[in-house]
Ligand SMILES: Nc1ncnc2c1ncn2[C@@H]1O[C@H](COP(=O)(O)OP(=O)(O)OP(=O)(O)O)[C@@H](O)[C@H]1O
């Protein structure tokens with residue numbers, strides 16, 4: 265059992281408070297993703313859970329035990345770094361067995377464990393190579409293998425896919441999801457990519473400036489974002505958000521509508537505007553429409569419909585899908 | 596004499612090692628710590644093996660310097676019993692006459708040890724030099 269519980273966790277570097285009181289409960293076997301913009305403290309929070317960063321105040325529990333002050337190796341965790349952090353002077357086999365050899369496990373037992381994991385990750389042909397003779401994707405797989413060999417209760421990933429190209433990234437996303445289903449371990453995954461968060465997570469934690477903005481399943485966050493920040497962060501293309509006078513006229517301090525929930529018509533609608541840009545993605549087309557009073561608005565239409573630059577269009581928001589935020593939700 | 600050479604060489608070696616260690620990413624130490632290594636194990640099992648190239652460079656550069664060193668032995672080691680080879684060269688030169696035949700014989704003899712070292716350790720020395728040069 266490896267449930268992770270964070271209680272009022274805080275972290276300061278000198279006078280700067282980076283994590284400002286985080287309470288979180290990650291269930292056993294859950295795939296939990298931390299997302300947030302750069303510098304919001306995702307890595308710091310993950311490193312605190314791993315024990316690489318000291319906790320200023322608050323507590324961390326892993327599997328029912330308080331590990332706030334425990335050594336990283338005593339916490340039953342394994343970490344996969346963004347840079348992979350493979351030991352360059354060791355072969356793949358030695359890299360994967362390093363933790364076990366430190367624990368003074370007999371050699372044949374280590375070899376058996378490594379072979380077992382290598383089979384899961386299809387690493388057998390590479391076992392005797394050094395990391396520098398591997399491609400980025402293979403290195404990533406070795407780094408994940410090294411984590412699995414230690415058989416931890418909790419896996420910690422810090423942006424493990426951000427150094428890979430788009431095709432490999434989507435493949436690794438699927439592999440990680442499979443791996444999670446297969447191992448049944450708790451996984452905590454940091455990313456700034458909301459697509460990774462939406463596709464892999466059981467639970468998404470949106471962080472903003474050292475605080476938790478909202479916690480929920482991917483569809484929860486998509487359909488019921490609690491704050492304008494979450495609304496703008498989850499979903500692609502971004503939700504249209506309006507504030508100030510415009511929003512006040514619509515009865516809110518911030519008004520939001522997703523591009524996919526705007527009906528685009530040639531002759532009739534709520535807002536009238538001119539097409540400024542047309543982005544064709546194949547299945548969909550994204551229109552950038554300049555609406556007087558509102559400013560630029562994104563709308564998503566099917567791929568086969570096109571509009572010329574400068575065309576006049578009408579936009580109608582789906583009344584069921586509008587978001588109106590009152591001042592209390594805004595800050 | 597050895598102590599003196601150590602004293603003179605140390606600052607340069609520390610500089611080299613220090614530059615090289617700082618080029619090892621922190622993630623590696625941290626990965627080892629998460630893997631359960633004690634600080635000593637981090638040093639001996641991760642850092643030290645990675646220092647191999649710079650260690651070789653230091654050994655090569657320092658041995659050449661010390662072997663060629665003339666002034667320090669001259670100042671610190673008076674007397675004929677414990678002078679170094681470089682000093683023996685000057686036995687054959689004087690203000691008015693030089694015994695050139697003996698001088699060149701001596702040069703030949705002196706060349707032999709480094710030559711032998713080079714013949715046998717050629718591979719490591721070249722590796723050490725390049726790795727020291729490119730990836731500081
Ligand atoms: N050792 C440190 N000393 C001082 N400030 C630090 C230190 N480490 C991180 N910070 C600060 O803490 C904040 C959060 O950093 P963190 O690395 O957790 O961000 P992040 O959310 O992981 O961002 P990214 O998506 O860019 O990786 C940043 O503002 C950073 O400047």
Ligand SMILES: [Mg+2]
Pocket residue numbers: 306307308
């Ligand atoms: Mg980070």
